[in-house]
Amino acid sequence: MLLNLPPELVQLVFKHASTPSYLQAAVCCRTLFEIASTCREVILHHLRRTPGLTQGIESMKTRDLFLLLRRRAAKQLYGANFSASRTLYNFEGQTIDARASSVGSREGDPSWLHVALAVKGKNDGTVHVLDAGNGAVSRRFSLRHRYEQPGKVEVLRTAFAPSGGIAVLQRFIPEVEVPDAEGDSSEHPFVKQVRQSPPNEEIHLLYYEYRTPDPRITIYTFPDRSEYEPLAFDIGDRDCFAISWQHREDDDQYEVVLYSADLEDDNETALVSHLTYKQTVVLDDTGQWPERHHHSRPSRAPTLADVGDTLLYSTPVTDLVFNDDATQLLYYYRGTTLYGLFQNITTTPGQKPMSAWTYLNLCRVQFTESLTLPFSIDIPFFGTHATENVDPFFQVCHWKYLAFGTATHRKENWTVACLLRSEARCRASNCEHVLNLDRGRRFADWTIVARLWGYKKPSNSLGNIVAASRGGTRIAVANWKEVYIWALEPEELIEDNEREFYPPCWYSTNPPEIVELRPIVLRVEAVCFKLWFGPGEDELLALTDRGLMHWDLGPRGTGMRRACELKRPKEK
Numbered sequence: 001m002l003l004n005l006p007p008e009l010v011q012l013v014f015k016h017a018s019t020p021s022y023l024q025a026a027v028c029c030r031t032l033f034e035i036a037s038t039c040r041e042v043i044l045h046h047l048r049r050t051p052g053l054t055q056g057i058e059s060m061k062t063r064d065l066f067l068l069l070r071r072r073a074a075k076q077l078y079g080a081n082f083s084a085s086r087t088l089y090n091f092e093g094q095t096i097d098a099r100a101s102s103v104g105s106r107e108g109d110p111s112w113l114h115v116a117l118a119v120k121g122k123n124d125g126t127v128h129v130l131d132a133g134n135g136a137v138s139r140r141f142s143l144r145h146r147y148e149q150p151g152k153v154e155v156l157r158t159a160f161a162p163s164g165g166i167a168v169l170q171r172f173i174p175e176v177e178v179p180d181a182e183g184d185s186s187e188h189p190f191v192k193q194v195r196q197s198p199p200n201e202e203i204h205l206l207y208y209e210y211r212t213p214d215p216r217i218t219i220y221t222f223p224d225r226s227e228y229e230p231l232a233f234d235i236g237d238r239d240c241f242a243i244s245w246q247h248r249e250d251d252d253q254y255e256v257v258l259y260s261a262d263l264e265d266d267n268e269t270a271l272v273s274h275l276t277y278k279q280t281v282v283l284d285d286t287g288q289w290p291e292r293h294h295h296s297r298p299s300r301a302p303t304l305a306d307v308g309d310t311l312l313y314s315t316p317v318t319d320l321v322f323n324d325d326a327t328q329l330l331y332y333y334r335g336t337t338l339y340g341l342f343q344n345i346t347t348t349p350g351q352k353p354m355s356a357w358t359y360l361n362l363c364r365v366q367f368t369e370s371l372t373l374p375f376s377i378d379i380p381f382f383g384t385h386a387t388e389n390v391d392p393f394f395q396v397c398h399w400k401y402l403a404f405g406t407a408t409h410r411k412e413n414w415t416v417a418c419l420l421r422s423e424a425r426c427r428a429s430n431c432e433h434v435l436n437l438d439r440g441r442r443f444a445d446w447t448i449v450a451r452l453w454g455y456k457k458p459s460n461s462l463g464n465i466v467a468a469s470r471g472g473t474r475i476a477v478a479n480w481k482e483v484y485i486w487a488l489e490p491e492e493l494i495e496d497n498e499r500e501f502y503p504p505c506w507y508s509t510n511p512p513e514i515v516e517l518r519p520i521v522l523r524v525e526a527v528c529f530k531l532w533f534g535p536g537e538d539e540l541l542a543l544t545d546r547g548l549m550h551w552d553l554g555p556r557g558t559g560m561r562r563a564c565e566l567k568r569p570k571e572k
Helices: 007-016 019-026 030-038 040-047 062-075 189-196 437-442
Strands: 085-091 096-105 113-119 127-133 136-143 151-160 166-174 202-209 216-222 228-237 240-247 254-262 272-274 276-283 317-323 328-333 341-346 354-360 363-368 371-377 382-391 394-408 415-427 447-452 465-468 474-479 482-487 507-509 512-517 520-523 528-533 539-544 547-552 561-566
Touching: 007 019, 007 030, 007 040, 019 030, 019 040, 019 062, 030 040, 030 062, 040 062, 085 136, 096 528, 096 539, 096 547, 113 151, 113 166, 127 166, 136 547, 151 228, 166 228, 202 228, 216 254, 240 317, 254 317, 254 328, 276 341, 276 354, 363 394, 363 415, 363 447, 371 415, 382 437, 394 437, 465 528, 474 528, 482 539
Parallel strands: 085 561, 096 151, 216 272, 228 317, 447 512
Antiparallel strands: 085 547, 096 113, 113 127, 127 136, 151 166, 166 202, 202 216, 228 240, 240 254, 254 276, 317 328, 328 341, 341 354, 363 371, 371 394, 382 394, 394 415, 415 447, 465 474, 474 482, 482 520, 507 512, 528 539, 539 547
């Protein structure tokens, strides 16, 4: 239809269209591309509406201006919801267990990720380890421990340790010989009862050190937990892990237990070693309420009424995450976005673990001049460090952190998601000058620097799943079958858009004078259980009920949808 109009009218349409629509129309055909790429006035108009510095663009050639606009548009993911390429990985004739599978970083090589996949109904305890990087997913090997006694093995949870190993929590169901149909009349009734009774199930934790040619396996056994289901599991290292348990028949019995290995019987030369442990219940089914907030500076300690759900923290913990070198535990609950409680812990091999009070993940933040909201704030995903000279003999280090946070209005019940900044200063002589994002959440004073438009409060038991890219230029939130992705420039936002990188048309009206970021939406056509950004800023991995999805959000995407069968790799 546009081709029936004079070029002047087409240029006018392009000028009043949104920048993503203008660029998508420009690549529809050769004629529209020629009109769109040669009208200097239209290109400059869209450049001034696209995030980026505008100094010096007036002197550039028209062709260079159009290329600059397309590069900036690619950074903002314009049109990526249509052009993103997706590859679905699965095993032939089998279904991946998304809840039991996990993803972790590859030690010493940040350009790769490890993926541990468990398969439903396999019953042999096999965990397949894949490599994700360079825009693709490739198989590596399989991990499987062969029991001396025959039986079925169900993989319950997996987790990667920071040191590079992988932990597998599994249930072993031994096989019992079934007596003949006629039976033996001379057999004692007690013997018959034992033979016909159900097998004794056992829950084991297997820790694989798979980086060596002969992988070493450490096994922990939980004899008193056969009637429990592990809802959540995470590992700090081989000798420190935590499990959230719930009784399989009585839902009101649940607790979080912290474990520390007893190394007295550790045989470092054995390929398979069985270790005992010390344990501590750090959160129980009585609803161990937070006694006080993590920070003492707010004028009033937050209460459960600030969260909006008085029953939230009297429910089982559905996800666990170790934080800050396994010195802190984060507790996630059903149907939430961020962790609700956190707790400082101490674990020493051979000694009983210790825990401190639990604290609400809640911080009061000024939203508008007349409104303060209780924000739940995630672990920071970006930070900066600068050393400033106060005088010739005294230097100060200035730290800034950028984090994702959500808040719900207590009376009107609307929810907002924002990016928040906190900062701290210390003497340069006392500073280690090493960025530690895990410790950035300890601050009490936060300021909103951007609002994430389009965020929706979770309406299902899974809750929202948040992921940030390594460079901090992408924030993604998975909500059931949709993934919202916001593109951002963290260096500019953390400085309050001081260089006017974001034009005035990007400012929000509520709260005012704050950058408002708009997302692209991916329809994944499957329920998303877990979400990670890959090594590249435009790589997204999602564990879904259909399999492992790899999304390429880069400018070279073609919108292709393909499926790839994973062949069984060699076993270790």
